[in-house]
Amino acid sequence: MGLLRTKRSVLPGFGLTLGFSVAYLCLLILIPLAGLFVKSASLTAAEFLAAVGSPRALAAYRLSFGASFAAAAANAVFGLVVAWVLVRYRFPGRGALDALVDLPFALPTAVAGITLTTLLAKNGWLGRYLEPFGIPVAYTPLGITIALIFIGLPFVVRTVQPVLQDLEPELEEAAASLGANRFETFRRVLFPTLWPALVTGFALAFARSLGEYGSVVFISGNMPMKTEIAPLLIVTQLEQYEYGAATAIAAVLLVLSFAMLLGINALQRYGTRRFAGAGEEPA
Amino acid sequence: MTSASAGRDWTLADVPPPPRTASAVADPPWVRGLLIGVALLFLGLFLLLPLVTVFGQAFSKGIGVYLDAITDPMALAAMRLTLLVAAISVPVNAVFGVAAAWAIAKFEFRGKSLLITAIDLPFAVSPVVSGLIFVLLFGAQGLLGPWLTLHGVKIIFAIPGIVIATTFITFPFVAHELIPLMQEQGTEEEEAAVSLGASGFQIFRRVTLPNISLGLLYGIVLLNARAMGEFGAVSVVSGHIRGQTNTMPLHVEILYNEYQGAAAFAVASLLALLAVVTLVVKRVLEWRMGRASRAL
Numbered sequence: 001m002g003l004l005r006t007k008r009s010v011l012p013g014f015g016l017t018l019g020f021s022v023a024y025l026c027l028l029i030l031i032p033l034a035g036l037f038v039k040s041a042s043l044t045a046a047e048f049l050a051a052v053g054s055p056r057a058l059a060a061y062r063l064s065f066g067a068s069f070a071a072a073a074a075n076a077v078f079g080l081v082v083a084w085v086l087v088r089y090r091f092p093g094r095g096a097l098d099a100l101v102d103l104p105f106a107l108p109t110a111v112a113g114i115t116l117t118t119l120l121a122k123n124g125w126l127g128r129y130l131e132p133f134g135i136p137v138a139y140t141p142l143g144i145t146i147a148l149i150f151i152g153l154p155f156v157v158r159t160v161q162p163v164l165q166d167l168e169p170e171l172e173e174a175a176a177s178l179g180a181n182r183f184e185t186f187r188r189v190l191f192p193t194l195w196p197a198l199v200t201g202f203a204l205a206f207a208r209s210l211g212e213y214g215s216v217v218f219i220s221g222n223m224p225m226k227t228e229i230a231p232l233l234i235v236t237q238l239e240q241y242e243y244g245a246a247t248a249i250a251a252v253l254l255v256l257s258f259a260m261l262l263g264i265n266a267l268q269r270y271g272t273r274r275f276a277g278a279g280e281e282p283a
Numbered sequence: 284m285t286s287a288s289a290g291r292d293w294t295l296a297d298v299p300p301p302p303r304t305a306s307a308v309a310d311p312p313w314v315r316g317l318l319i320g321v322a323l324l325f326l327g328l329f330l331l332l333p334l335v336t337v338f339g340q341a342f343s344k345g346i347g348v349y350l351d352a353i354t355d356p357m358a359l360a361a362m363r364l365t366l367l368v369a370a371i372s373v374p375v376n377a378v379f380g381v382a383a384a385w386a387i388a389k390f391e392f393r394g395k396s397l398l399i400t401a402i403d404l405p406f407a408v409s410p411v412v413s414g415l416i417f418v419l420l421f422g423a424q425g426l427l428g429p430w431l432t433l434h435g436v437k438i439i440f441a442i443p444g445i446v447i448a449t450t451f452i453t454f455p456f457v458a459h460e461l462i463p464l465m466q467e468q469g470t471e472e473e474e475a476a477v478s479l480g481a482s483g484f485q486i487f488r489r490v491t492l493p494n495i496s497l498g499l500l501y502g503i504v505l506l507n508a509r510a511m512g513e514f515g516a517v518s519v520v521s522g523h524i525r526g527q528t529n530t531m532p533l534h535v536e537i538l539y540n541e542y543q544g545a546a547a548f549a550v551a552s553l554l555a556l557l558a559v560v561t562l563v564v565k566r567v568l569e570w571r572m573g574r575a576s577r578a579l
Contacts, residue, residue: 004392004393004394005390005391005392006391006392006393007390007391009389009390009391009470010474010477010478011389011390011470011473011474011477011486012477012482012483012486013385013386013389013483013487014386014389014390014392016382017382017383017385017386018386018390018392020379020382021379021382021383021386021398022398024379025383025398025401025402028447028450028451028454029401029404029405029451029454030401030404032416032417032420032451033404033408033416035416035419035420035426036412036415036416036419038426039419039426078321078322078325081318081321081322081325082322082325082326084318084322085318085319085322086322088310089315089318089319091319095566097322097323097326099562099563099565099566100326100330100331100334100562101326101330102562102565103330103334103558103562104330105505105508106505106508106512106557106558106559106561106562106565107333107334107512107554107555107558108511108512108513108514108531108532108535108551108554108558109410109512109514109515109532110512110514110532110533110535110536110551111337111512111532111535111551111554111555111558112333114535114536114539114547114548114551115333115336115337115340115548115551116333118336118340118544118548119332119333119336125332125336126328126332149329150329150330150333153329153330169308172308173308176308182310182311182314185308207407210409211407211408211409211410211411211412212409212410212515213409213410213411213514213515213518214410214514214515214518214532218536218539231409231410231411231412231515232411234409234411234412234415235411235518235519238415238418238519241424243418243419243422243424246415247415247419250409250411250412250415250416253409253412254408254409254412257407257408257409257412258404258407260407261400261403261404261406261407262400265400
């Protein structure tokens, strides 16, 4: 462990804590994840391509991507509005509303799934008002998107909120004193500061939606080619003992998730640097 | 106006101040009203309505059905298993989180940012894939499957698999919370303790732990909520054996699929109650720590 150290410290416990952390990380996380790639490497190229390139798998990827993208986009718009309202305005119940935003983190996904399905089914509290307009929601891609909006809701709000809170009011005052109206101030002063956080929130919501299972499985109806998302296809293949196919589809999903994670990390670093840079300017 | 033009018996102090420039950076009332309306409608439809629905549906067949559902032997077995799983994965991951945060926040070493990224990996993995990797390792057809069968150890479709998958899913929570907190606190207080002759354990217990206790609790509360509510990963490894490998979320699924809606929502209402308690405790801790809510 001593070789790793780049700076001397008088504090004890470096070897013990780092050794334990890395060992635990390897045993529980890295080795099992590597096992997935070992298993998919044992498939021949033809088997792998047949699994990930089958029409059913392609339809599942398309649906997962499309619904996740639509849900994250909806969250970007409404999340920005919610963050703005929670930071800028004072009204009764604001504190409770603010706390409620984290509900999708705390509520088990299966509970969210059965609740949304019950609400949006033909005879549900919401579904009965949508049905006459010819908008069936439960067991359609629209229903999947709604479940994913629920799941991704906190991400945009919670990434944009702190940036809005830390904004200097002087910036807006300066814009106003130079004759900008509120819309121009938003477009040319506020939005350029907010967009890295907005994109980060979008990406977090998108990444979470891509792998989501519990809240979607009830509302989707699970019809192959129509309402079957990628994680569900993995479960279906597993239940039919098609371990190879399940592994191949999972490997693709995992690689996509890791790419998103790296992208999000880069975005967050970019956002922090930009933001820190703005704050360090001489007064 | 009259008095001013008449005798100028006023001083500058009497002149009402000009309207605050605040109006220049405040939104017009109609924008304000519209945005609050949109936010309330959105949160009302997507958060409040589902939350109310859980409890509404739970009591839709009366209190008797509700009580029967949550005192059913299978439901009680599911609750016991859920508590057992949380009782293992929460302390294990809390200890890991503290150890990892200590190494990362108090020392400089090569590969640190790589380690931080690796710790967050489970957040990026789909719950289903999290379950699958353990089926591939420990399942009958898995890499270690033959060895486990030979020695009569059952992990997949048994409780150990559920515990392992849940521990995987909830692995980053405490570390993710403590690393930035401890990095911010620096090392000066601990160094002072060392110079006064404190042992490693004394430093941790008397200096570090009091400083991080709220953050640690915060991480544990979120970790616990996820451990008790995890569905996808557990569903893949559990095998859904009633009374044996059914956690509460899986029990909710079974009841729901058997068209026992009120019973499903009755058990779900306990999980929703846990979620509400989690949110309240989270908010209180955030208030005590003097900081805003943030995403994971």
